[in-house]
Amino acid sequence: MNSKIIGISFFALIGVAALAIINIECTPSVGQEIPDVVDYNFHVRPILSDRCFACHGPDEKKREANLRLDTEAGAYAALQDNPKAHAIVKGNPEASEVYKRIVATDTSIKMPPPSSNLTITEDEIKIIKKWIDQGAKIKKHWAYIPPQKSELPKAGKDWVKNEIDYFTFDKMKSVGLSPSEQASKEALLKRVSFDLTGLPPTIEMQDAFLKDESPNAYEKVVNQLLKSKHFGEKMALNWLDVARYADSHGYQDDGLRTMWPWRDWVIHAFNSNYSYKKFITWQLAGDILADKMKRHPKAKEMLLATGFNRNHKITQEGGVIDEEYRVEYVTDRTNTFGKSVLALTLECAKCHTHKYDPISHEEYYGTFAFFNQVPEKGLFGTIDASFADPPNMRIKDEDVKSIFNFINKKDSSKLEVMVMKDSSIVRPTYILERGNYDAHGKVVDFTTPKAILEFKGYEKNRYGLTRWLFDDRNPITSRVYVNRIWEQFFGRGIVKTTGDFGMQGELPTHPELLDWLASDFKQNGWNIKRLVKQIVTSATYMQSSTVKDEHKKIDPENKYLARSSRLRIPAENVRDHVLATSGLLNEEIGGPSIKPYQPKGLWEVATSGRGSLATYVQDHGKDLYRRGMYVFIKRTVPPPAMLIFDASNRDQCEVQRSRTNTPLQALAMLNDPHVLESARVMAQEQLSKKASIDDAIKTGFRKIVCRAPSKKELEILRKYYEEELVFFKKQPQKIKSLQQIGEYEHKPVKDGVALAALLQTFQMMFNMEETLIRI
Template structure:
């Protein structure tokens, strides 16, 4: 790329040419009105980031002409090779060389250069010009400024809002010439909120009660009922398991067994108890450092919570460098803290200063120091008792043992199914402080300067009154002045209900992340969340009782053209439910679901040979897939055993995380493989057979049976046309089904076929129910 300073020197003083260009630029427009006050954060920096900062940004190795346009100090100073010129002159675009370069008709001088294939639009040019005229004011990155609770914005449709959320949503819609949808019909709304709050479809009695409840607060009463359900904690735990990279094996080549599931039981319990978020994350970061409550009532619970920081992958391979992998584990904890709790790409500063955000490599290792003192051992824990070699004996130091007495008294929420030894990896620091150094280029043994525990100053300086350990880090994290913690979690909860966050890049609130679509709403919710004691259930209730959430999914061609991604939320979102919930819906609607909460993970149906083909040796505990039987087969999807090197295929096909690392949002795909799962998965076929058998035992006609199956699965009554198609299909199956094929059709799954039943009718109705399960609407949040 040609040197900017040289070309700026050429055009310096060419006032006449500039005036001609300026005249042209002020007449250009793309039809969208410019904001009254141009914001650097929300209007200018996105332009610079896309079109300019590759050559004039934070990366010193790629910087041209010594010019940085992302910081005021550099942008306003004299140019390197022309001290009389400046890239920006506040209030005077005609003297700002950077602006002159983006409007020049001379392609040899134009910036960005034509060879870059980048071009500023007329609106972008006008925004930059207006910003310079208004003083070219730079701002600290929006996410690093503590949120403030703005006043509710003005709206025209004053009868629409149900709570404060709706004012912000409607205000933005009205600015863009849109209006919200009408409220969804009751059947679809009940399905939506039931799946969102519990991960389970409503049963027939709930549907009937809600459809006949004429009270004005009928919906709110259903929400309150769902929030009290034990299944609420299971549903809410799902997103946290992804963030915490929970799995049932250690990962790497020798992918062996681990027993972290009691930590998962604790997460479910914490959500059901509505533990405040500040305490929820404090216990997970530093429960081992907290003072034990009087009587030791929850000391073990606090310690168990720290399993969060031990969920990372651990190698069991021989001949590895112990220190190299220990540093890898600390790095994982550090990066999970950054991405999961702060919503920043902290890992980019592992090898060098962050190229876009104001985080130095030194600050990375200062934060690293908080996690660097763990007294961990890679070797397998070997208890001296008869349980040696059992899965329950596998944990890595530091660890805690959960006794039967603990489960009866202190840790009643743990579903311990037997009397064998149960051990969980937790946190615990060395007695002597381990020194922390900057690692040159991120290499584990390339020591640079020694550093002390600290936090990125651009976010919030570390309070000297806080202890310099993980407890102090947790206190810094939940400090009301920390600009990220509440924003990031509120955004994640919003994402759970609308499919995308107010900030789409839920793990990157930094300068390369996407801007919030509704910044005032995000800040309002974040401040309100803190003011209300970090109350998660209250936040969830606010969202699902809003008029915004309750809209129908219907989209007109006009709305689709104006807002194809539904950023403005003028309709409800529509996408398939999470992978685990697909299984839950199938099991619950068929009556097979085992509603037991917590306990060890289970191994449901899986194509043969997957684990065996990927086995790398070891003691063989996970070398062979041993499918469970009986009630364990029908546990909720979240309890499916996750072997990191071979994640469950039916979950992976529906976009579940393989839990290798912290994930703060799943992709949402729509692929033919998903249809193949729904058509061929033994769980779906077995559920179809079991539900058909139960319906055939009822004293009712085939029309009633099919209508009931439709309601159980789709959660609404079928239309006459839908009912007619399904009845016709049943008749066709009865005519074409051959007796010799019956055993093959019905021989799926472990659940027994009733002895005294018309197998032909059973197979035909099974096929009809399987078709209903395969409707797109069945597994879609609508």
């Protein structure tokens, strides 16, 4: 691009630096109070885990003195070298060796030993003493205790809008914080529009909301966005990461697969507000349900939903060991199940009993058994040979007309999608020693981790697994999904480790709120839109994102939600925003993935050179301007513009994207053809309308930044435009390259200098920090 474009990269890099400051994670310096009732999970276990479990925990090989403090039996047991003494004596700290050792001054017996460089603070000692005084009750891990609704805490009645706010207000007050004022109407509209649809509010939406002074003006906007066809697209985006959706098989040859009809179904499911129970049950066991209800009008749709289980990578390389790769596919399905709906690291138990969570080696393979019944092969076809390995389903044109009106099938070509279908004969599942595919141990039955809920009384198939999952006694399922939805709207979950609710995961910041929401979610039919509306209509969500001194001092990470978090919009929505503001966006829902502009030769140099995707063939016309979620994902060479902004490469299940800030992001926004093309189209439109430059800048600012510019901002932008006029008058040869960017119609404009200057002005707006941040 021209030197002037590169010259303003400093502007964008400053924005990147600002983003970096936003995303720094710090440890808050909040003083710890001694609670009235000491809870083992939330107050005691974290201390023991950090200071004691290395030598007296689950790792048998590193355990000292045969003393184990992470189990009830071990903590209450007599000491090996003194049978009359016990580690913990309920109600009697002075008789408890644990307490006596941590308060000892004699370094030869003090715990933790000075050589460990670990210490226990005075407050922590008081917590342990009080816990023992109160009976030293050891509970199951918090995530394995069924959630219950607690009474709403006291809160400022003039601030709260719904039940969520009672809990957040109480937590704020406990750490010395107060709620922030409500965000401005413009900021709030932009925030909720991006959060519910992934798209910016139009100027018409902005005007209507600003004029509406009724008490329920905001709720009306929320209802409008929840009904939008784009709601399903925004909600599906996170699930595509979880489900590891891609358009290629993966591995070295990485050939084409056809799974996009399953993606269309996910969008349809969210738009239709399928309950979370139905959403998951169909994906895990829709084929079994379809067999039970063959005449049901939704039977084929149930079968299509099971494509979730077949989104894993599949090899097409000759010479592989068939059984080795088949086991890899079953392993992927098992691990994805654990991470996606249980938020547990099941994979750790593939090779041995889990060292931290109560998941045995045998229980892992008991869960593995549910996904081990598919009559698939490790290698089915060779490279151009199979876009949908068996078992698969054929989607005919008449199916689209009568059953799948939501599948965007564009032509009459053959369409097959991979789905689940179990063999008629049960395949035995063996414990695999050290996880090796051919190291068969004993045969195991269908089962799940007992620590969560015993698998008893359910069918021994994937439908039985879903019944276990949605059993009212299951403590995990509702918590996990509520927490993941919470993260989508607040930037971090109530449990920060959204993919790990196990012993190594973080504790919830608002445990009572998480349990209240999880219980309420179940009681109200697992209704996703209802949950989303609860969140976005809370006073907690509607707060300003202004960072005050007390926030920096007490809670820089915003764990306690005394303000709104400033978050960069997802990678796909960066593209959507640019296209939508310029009017280029093709709002078509669903259909095959598209290939937009991409640096030449990228696929060719990074692949084996064989197979259906050896060469990149760019799309043209309106397909160039489809939403980011429809961009073709080749696993070995994911879309570069998406990866730069932290999109998943879909190699495996991901429930949480990283947030990075790099110069590449600024350079992409400065040089990406779609950004420059959108700026060109906006400049053409404004000049063809013969709008004044001030009006053109105001209009562009409202479209891009989603608010009216201040007087000072308008002055700065007008000055920049005038500087660009001078530049292009002196450098007329640079105008042509800007005018030719992109394939969209190049409308003739008399004043090429004005076009280039206005294009640069809009392009600078696209690079503003506020453009890419949901404030």
